[in-house]
Amino acid sequence: MPVLYFTPYSSAAASYISAKKAGLIGTNIIPVLVDLKEHKVASGDDKGADFYKINPKGNVPTLVLEDGTVLNENAAVLQYIADLAPTGLLAPGNGTNARYLLQSKLSYVASEVHQSYNPLFYPIQDQVKAWVFDKLCSKIDYLNRVDLKGKNYLVGDSFTVADAYLYILLSTSQYISLDLAKYPEVDRYFKGISNLDFIKEAQAEMSAIQ
Numbered sequence: 001m002p003v004l005y006f007t008p009y010s011s012a013a014a015s016y017i018s019a020k021k022a023g024l025i026g027t028n029i030i031p032v033l034v035d036l037k038e039h040k041v042a043s044g045d046d047k048g049a050d051f052y053k054i055n056p057k058g059n060v061p062t063l064v065l066e067d068g069t070v071l072n073e074n075a076a077v078l079q080y081i082a083d084l085a086p087t088g089l090l091a092p093g094n095g096t097n098a099r100y101l102l103q104s105k106l107s108y109v110a111s112e113v114h115q116s117y118n119p120l121f122y123p124i125q126d127q128v129k130a131w132v133f134d135k136l137c138s139k140i141d142y143l144n145r146v147d148l149k150g151k152n153y154l155v156g157d158s159f160t161v162a163d164a165y166l167y168i169l170l171s172t173s174q175y176i177s178l179d180l181a182k183y184p185e186v187d188r189y190f191k192g193i194s195n196l197d198f199i200k201e202a203q204a205e206m207s208a209i210q
């Protein structure tokens with residue numbers, strides 16, 4: 001069975017949430033915690049193992065497939081998980097325009113949104129921090145004005161893996177004093193996703209894994 005290396009408070013939680021929604025946790029995917037400070041496996045039989053030996057990049061999400069393939073990067077891992085589920089549950093079918101749209105949203109979330117949040121969690125010079133913060137605000141503003149305007153989900157009318165990814169990033173706004181209330185459409189979207197039952201269940205499960 002594929003093994004998902006993750007932590008509950010990183011972008012990798014999006015993979016757990018997606019797998020949870022599709023009922024894949026424990027049946028098609030084994031979740032394993034990682035300690036990202038020490039870069040060690042933090043749960044299961046290999047607890048204490050050097051995570052760099054599993055994924056030389058040292059980051060999560062990492063999905064180790066049954067044939068030993070090490071799949072990394074949110075956009076790829078999330079789509080692999082989506083393809084383990086029935087078509088349409090986590091992503092539109094492969095080859096459709098909607099699927100390419102999903103890939104475009106995943107790329108935007110990864111390269112523009114995630115990489116704007118990321119530096120703000122490190123001790124960087126105030127001037128640089130202000131510049132990155134403004135950049136992040138422009139990405140959130142775009143989502144507010146365009147992608148999420150009047151919409152509950154990024155692609156079509158139902159939850160996809162792109163929503164899991166964006167939701168997790170938005171949930172970290174509180175730690176960097178980014179007030180989502182200034183972006184009403186994003187705020188509404190975020191609250192709507194937060195209230196979905198499988199989101200709450202996945203978060204409770206992730207916190208309980210040891």
Ligand SMILES: N[C@@H](CCC(=O)N[C@@H](CS)C(=O)NCC(=O)O)C(=O)O
Pocket residue numbers: 010011012036057058059060061072073074075110114118
């Ligand atoms: N380029 C990667 C970035 C993933 C990433 O930033 N993961 C963070 C957690 S959100 C991580 O594992 N950081 C620890 C590290 O890089 O050592 C992607 O798009 O998935």
